[in-house]
Amino acid sequence: MPTIAAMADTHGRHERLVVPPADILIHAGDLTGYGTRGQVEASLAWLKALPHRHKVLVAGNHDFLFEQEPDLAASLVREAGITYLLDQEVTIEGLRIWGSPWQPRFFDWAFNLDRGEPLAAKWRLVPGGVDVLVTHGPPAGYGDRCHDGRRVGCADLLEHLHRIEPRVHLFGHIHEDRGEWQLGPTRVVNCTVSECELPVTLLEL
Numbered sequence: 001m002p003t004i005a006a007m008a009d010t011h012g013r014h015e016r017l018v019v020p021p022a023d024i025l026i027h028a029g030d031l032t033g034y035g036t037r038g039q040v041e042a043s044l045a046w047l048k049a050l051p052h053r054h055k056v057l058v059a060g061n062h063d064f065l066f067e068q069e070p071d072l073a074a075s076l077v078r079e080a081g082i083t084y085l086l087d088q089e090v091t092i093e094g095l096r097i098w099g100s101p102w103q104p105r106f107f108d109w110a111f112n113l114d115r116g117e118p119l120a121a122k123w124r125l126v127p128g129g130v131d132v133l134v135t136h137g138p139p140a141g142y143g144d145r146c147h148d149g150r151r152v153g154c155a156d157l158l159e160h161l162h163r164i165e166p167r168v169h170l171f172g173h174i175h176e177d178r179g180e181w182q183l184g185p186t187r188v189v190n191c192t193v194s195e196c197e198l199p200v201t202l203l204e205l
Contacts, residue, residue: 002093005052006191006201008136008172011062012039014046017196023093025052028172028191029060029101029136035110040065040073044080054092055082058099060136060173061109066101068110085134087125095131095205098166103137103173104154111136115155123160131205133166137173143190145177161186167205 005020008028019025027047032039040063047055057077059066066073070086077084083092085099102122105112113119126133137154138144139161144153152174161169165185172192180201181188191201 001204002095004132004168004170004203004205006170006189006203007193008060008170008190009175009192009194010043011195012043013196014043015196017193017200019050019052019200020202022052022202024054024056024095025050026056026097026132026134026170027058028134028170029058030062030172031057031060032063032065035062035064035066035068037065037072037076040076044076044082047082048080056090056092056097056099056134057082057084058134058136059084059086059101059111061101061103061106061111063101064110066110087122089127089130096129097132097134098126098130099134100126101136103135104152106137106152106173119154120156120160123154123157126160126164128164130164131167133161133164133169135169135171138171138177138190139169139188142181142183142188143171143177143179144174146174147176161188168203
């Protein structure tokens with residue numbers, strides 16, 4: 001069975017992160033601190049140097065280059081030999097993986113959308129039957145509690161999880177609510193490494 005090393009929110013502090021061996025490495029966004037070209041290039045060089053055969057990246061709200069200059073960002077990822085998913089699917093080691101960066105509006109960061117129809121339209125793109133859903137932000141009620149007690153997850157994403165029924169849903173974004181939950185057939189996993197202070201999540205599918 002394929003193994004996945006899952007992480008999010010490295011924020012460019014990857015030098016201190018130990019990444020375990022796995023068949024697939026998945027980064028669920030916030031690769032950088034502010035998404036400058038230099039930060040993106042440095043973080044991609046780190047990912048490229050890791051020995052994992054397959055690497056998948058979804059952008060996060062700190063990764064401004066991916067929103068502001070999407071063609072440039074995508075080309076940099078391709079040059080590093082990494083699969084970048086922007087509302088797209090890829091099949092790796094027999095697993096159908098879908099990636100999307102969007103989240104409910106969160107201050108003035110990247111990939112913000114209003115709650116309701118703008119976000120629902122993105123989640124409707126996800127086909128049922130994907131094995132691994134990778135988003136940057138959490139669904140409502142799971143891994144979405146901020147330090148002040150607010151829950152900031154996406155209700156529309158939660159609704160579509162019941163339709164999609166992936167085997168695993170990976171995300172980060174909320175550093176203080178890392179963990180794993182079971183939602184019907186789906187393992188819901190906040191895989192944040194919280195600026196590389198927490199370990200990488202290792203999953204076997």
